[in-house]
Amino acid sequence: MNNKSKIYVAGHRGLVGSAIVRMLNKKGYKNIVFRTSKELDLRDKFAVDSFFAEEKPEFVFLAAAKVGGIVANNQYPADFIRDNLLIQTNIIDAAYRNNVKKLLFLGSTCIYPKLAPQPLKEEYLLTGLLEPTNEPYAIAKIAGIKMCESYNRQYGTEYISVMPTNLYGENDNFDLHTSHVLPALIRKFHEAKENNAEFVEVWGTGTPKREFLYADDLADACIYLMNNYTGNEIVNIGVGEDISIKELAGKIKKVVGYTGEIKFDTTKPDGTPRKLVDVKKLNLLGWRATTTLDDGLEKAYNWFIENEFTKIN
Known part of the structure; x- marks a missing residue:
């Protein structure tokens, strides 16, 4: 091109x-x-x-x-x-x-x-x-x-x-009923912060790992x-690295600035224990991801506040 x-x-x-x-x-x-x-x-x-x-x-x-x-x-x-x-x-x-x-x-x-x-x-x-x-x-x-x-x-x-x-990232789906885990947690922690909730409930044990x-x-x-x-x-x-849902929740809690507890509802399903892609072929072709999860979460959270949270409320 x-x-x-x-x-x-x-x-x-x-x-x-x-x-x-x-x-x-x-x-x-x-x-x-x-x-x-x-x-x-x-x-x-x-x-x-x-x-x-x-x-x-x-x-x-x-x-x-x-x-x-x-x-x-x-x-x-x-x-x-x-x-x-x-x-x-x-x-x-x-x-x-x-x-x-x-x-x-x-x-x-x-x-x-x-x-x-x-x-x-x-x-x-x-x-x-x-x-x-x-x-x-x-x-x-x-x-x-x-x-x-x-x-x-x-x-x-x-x-x-x-x-x-x-x-x-930007233009993600933050609907609690239809979204994936990361945007759903961003919204949950932000709403908990806004409402001074004592804890945020996360489904499962927190042990499954995702990329x-x-x-x-x-x-x-x-x-x-x-x-x-x-x-x-x-x-x-992909990035070739994964993180547990428990670690992800901790990172999102920090980015949002929420000070309450995280509680895991172990009666809810965990899903697949691990889902990680092999990116050797992509790396050999000369490309690697550059955005760290910490930086990406900051960007995603800022976009949510500026674009989605105003619509939700």
Whole structure:
């Protein structure tokens, strides 16, 4: 890509897409196109075809997806598999028919088997059963990976697939019922501080370990790979380190400035004991994450106060 290349970011309002737009702007790429979901329904093949024929983007970041937590995945499995398959299929096929130079497809680490060894290596894909709660979403993402591979093989396209670890940052979801653990804890500790609550309750024992990547680092990695990687093999994107939920809660408590107690509700589920991606391939390609968890939490908390907490209240 050069600074005149026409770049389409699908899903530009989400956590990932918005980070990619910010990073593209920061790096001097100014010819960026996007549409809101009201302006362009990516599930509508005719609408997607018309958009590509009109705009003729040269590069595509496919960050658009229907996403949600365990509850949403359990309640709406048909929506998750249908909508994601439609979005991916429409964009990937339109990109091919409109001579897009390169496309980057964003998957998820939920594509890996539930019982895969840790850390998760790229070659573990399709070696075992998936986590049942998000199987429809994971299967849609695997289909996207295989679609990119198949178009490359049959049509000589340059479509690459990346698998990010757990993300956080600007434009995250801070809803206590549907968000992931990190943004949920930021909101819980902030509200406890505001209300002078004696303690904050955290689900489980606090012993499970998770890896967290700041969204702007993911965006930087995606742009780096768009410019420096071509191949059919998927690439994990992460930091290569994890932290226990107990340690994470302690860090967020400190960032927020909450002085009460942390109580762990051991009647609630812990989930998977550990989820860490192997980033050797990414590091060998020449990219490493630069945002520390402490710095990222400060940024995420400040964004929450300035943007989300005012809306909530």
